[in-house]
Amino acid sequence: MKKTRILSIDGGGIRGIIPAVILNYIEKGLQRQSGNPNATLADYFDLVAGTSTGGILACFYLLPPVTAARGLIPLLNSRYFASEAIDMYATRGAEIFDRKCMRLGVAKPKYHADGLEKVLKECMGDVTLADTRKNCLVTAYDVTERKAVFFTSPEARKYDHRNYYLRDVARATSAAPTYFELAAIKSLGGAWSYLIDGAMFAGNPTMCAVVEAMKTSPLPPLQNGEGNGARLYVVSIGTGKEKEKLDHNKAREWGAIGWARPLIDILLSASGEVIDYQMRQIFGNNGIYPIVNNGKQQYQQQGDKSPCYVRLEPELRKAKPDMDDASKENIRQLIDAGECFVKDNAEVLEGIVKRLMINAQ
Numbered sequence: 293m294k295k296t297r298i299l300s301i302d303g304g305g306i307r308g309i310i311p312a313v314i315l316n317y318i319e320k321g322l323q324r325q326s327g328n329p330n331a332t333l334a335d336y337f338d339l340v341a342g343t344s345t346g347g348i349l350a351c352f353y354l355l356p357p358v359t360a361a362r363g364l365i366p367l368l369n370s371r372y373f374a375s376e377a378i379d380m381y382a383t384r385g386a387e388i389f390d391r392k393c394m395r396l397g398v399a400k401p402k403y404h405a406d407g408l409e410k411v412l413k414e415c416m417g418d419v420t421l422a423d424t425r426k427n428c429l430v431t432a433y434d435v436t437e438r439k440a441v442f443f444t445s446p447e448a449r450k451y452d453h454r455n456y457y458l459r460d461v462a463r464a465t466s467a468a469p470t471y472f473e474l475a476a477i478k479s480l481g482g483a484w485s486y487l488i489d490g491a492m493f494a495g496n497p498t499m500c501a502v503v504e505a506m507k508t509s510p511l512p513p514l515q516n517g518e519g520n521g522a523r524l525y526v527v528s529i530g531t532g533k534e535k536e537k538l539d540h541n542k543a544r545e546w547g548a549i550g551w552a553r554p555l556i557d558i559l560l561s562a563s564g565e566v567i568d569y570q571m572r573q574i575f576g577n578n579g580i581y582p583i584v585n586n587g588k589q590q591y592q593q594q595g596d597k598s599p600c601y602v603r604l605e606p607e608l609r610k611a612k613p614d615m616d617d618a619s620k621e622n623i624r625q626l627i628d629a630g631e632c633f634v635k636d637n638a639e640v641l642e643g644i645v646k647r648l649m650i651n652a653q
Contacts, residue, residue, distance in 0.1 A: 295525040295600070295651045296505050299337045299353075300498040303344025303491035303560055304531025305468070305615025306385050309623065310606050311529040312349060312377040313630025314641070319374040321645035326652075332370040334425040336648040337527075341429040341501035343490040345531065345615075347465030348412070351458045352377050354424040355416060370425060382627065384411050385618035401473045402616070405463070408472065412459040419458045420480065421448035429504045431490025431497050432464040435474060440493050441485070444504060453481030465490045471616060495563030498528040499570055525647055526601045528571070530564055532608040532629060557613065568603050575601040580640060591640045602644060606633040 301311050315333060323331045333353045334340070342350030355371035387407045421428065421443055430443040443464075448455035460477035464487040467475040475487045494500055505524060534557060543554075572579065579601035580591055591604075609632060611625035634641060 295523055296339065297337045297648060297651055298498075298501050298505055298524060298526045299333070299340045299350075300496070300501045300526065300528040301340075301342040301346030301349050302497075302528075302530045302564055303342075303346055303465075303489065303495045305345055305471075306381065306389065306618050306623070307531040307608070307611070307613075307615060307626060308345030308349055309378060309381045309385075309626040310532050310608075310611075310630040310633070311346070311604075312374065312381060313627055314529060314604060314606065314634060315349075315353075316374040316378060317634045317641055318644055318648075321642060322648060325645055325649050330368050332368065332372075333374055334370045336652055337426060339427040339429065339501055339505055341431075341497045341504070342465070343431045343494050343497045344466050344468060346497065346529075347430040347432075347490060348462045349377055350428055350430055351416060351424075351462045352380070354426055354428050355419055355458070356423055356425050358417075378627065380411070380415060382623050385623055386620075387411060389616040389618040401469075402471050405467075405472045405475075408466065409459075409463060412462050416457070416459040416462065420455050421445050421458055421461055422455045424458070427504070429497065429501055430461050430465045431494045431500060432461075432467070432475075432487040433490060433492045434485055434487055436486050441487060441490075442500060442504070446507075451481070453479050453483045455480045464488075468615070491560055491563070493563075494567075495560035496528065496530070496567040498526060499567050502526065502571075502574070524600055525651060526571070526575075527644055528568070528601070528603045530603075530605045531560075532611065532613070532626070533605055534561055534608065534613045557615070564605075568605075571601050571603070579603070580643070591637055598647065599643070602640070604633075604637070604640075606630065 319333050322336055323329050340350040340354055352372060357368050357371050388411055389403060390407045422445060424445045428445045432441045432443065434441050443456065443461045456477055456479050464475040464477055466489060467487060468489040476484060477487065478484050502524065538554060572581065578599060580599045581603050582591055582605040606629060609629040611629050612622050
């Protein structure tokens with residue numbers, strides 16, 4: 293039975309390098325297994341969802357190819373390979389989180405958004421949400437309407453007022469309070485929205501993606517007699533597990549300023565844990581989940597069926613948990629964390645490749 297294949301990527305700022313490394317390994321596996329060196333992630337996922345940095349990656353992976361000059365047919369179905377997402381973070385992360393242009397004072401966002409907007413413009417151009425290769429879901433929060441916003445390509449294809457430049461969608465989902473000013477974006481239908489980071493309510497957008505798939509899939513994901521999630525295959529990826537404990541003696545003295553940035557990281561990690569719990573209840577034992585064995589995180593298949601839900605929760609290892617540390621050393625450590633995860637969990641990742649290949653037929 294063909295399944296709707298879903299990729300969901302958490303928020304986490306510069307830590308998005310870690311899922312980018314993991315997804316690069318998966319894409320190379322798909323190229324190897326298919327015999328097609330030009331295969332990309334968008335060829336094998338039906339829906340890609342993301343929040344914050346995960347939203348940027350979702351948009352990046354789903355970009356269609358640049359129109360070839362003189363009517364030539366482009367060699368690639370997608371604009372970029374997954375490896376180029378790693379390059380984007382590694383080479384331009386310091387431009388996004390430019391410490392030379394940090395704002396002074398606690399009453400202002402930490403960074404100007406000019407660097408972020410420049411990178412998004414150059415990477416995504418004038419591609420719109422309606423143009424994405426496969427269905428896309430990206431989260432944000434509207435501060436004037438006081439409501440959660442879901443940017444989805446199916447709606448963008450139907451309504452101009454729900455269609456935006458993809459660079460604006462990426463800008464909105466990554467407008468993390470205290471880091472960047474809110475995003476003021478205009479739809480192709482002329483409607484203005486004022487938005488902040490979707491991690492305020494969905495640091496882990498997996499459940500949002502599942503609901504979206506239930507709305508748009510020609511094969512309903514849930515049917516009587518087939519079990520929960522029987523027609524779904526979900527791969528959910530975190531941006532690095534935070535191990536460092538907060539000092540409760542210091543925390544009890546924090547006010548609004550002291551809680552500002554720790555609270556964002558707490559929202560991200562708590563959201564990921566809650567959604568993972570909910571997904572486990574929906575899928576029962578039919579999945580692969582992280583476990584801790586002798587202090588080391590490993591992955592274990594629950595039950596004896598083929599997994600329908602895989603949650604990958606990499607560790608930060610020596611990388612810093614700060615969402616804006618784009619120093620050369622920390623970027624190197626983030627890449628190393630992703631590569632170590634790949635090395636330690638090659639069997640699980642190869643299983644993902646095989647499942648994606650099976651459902652592509």
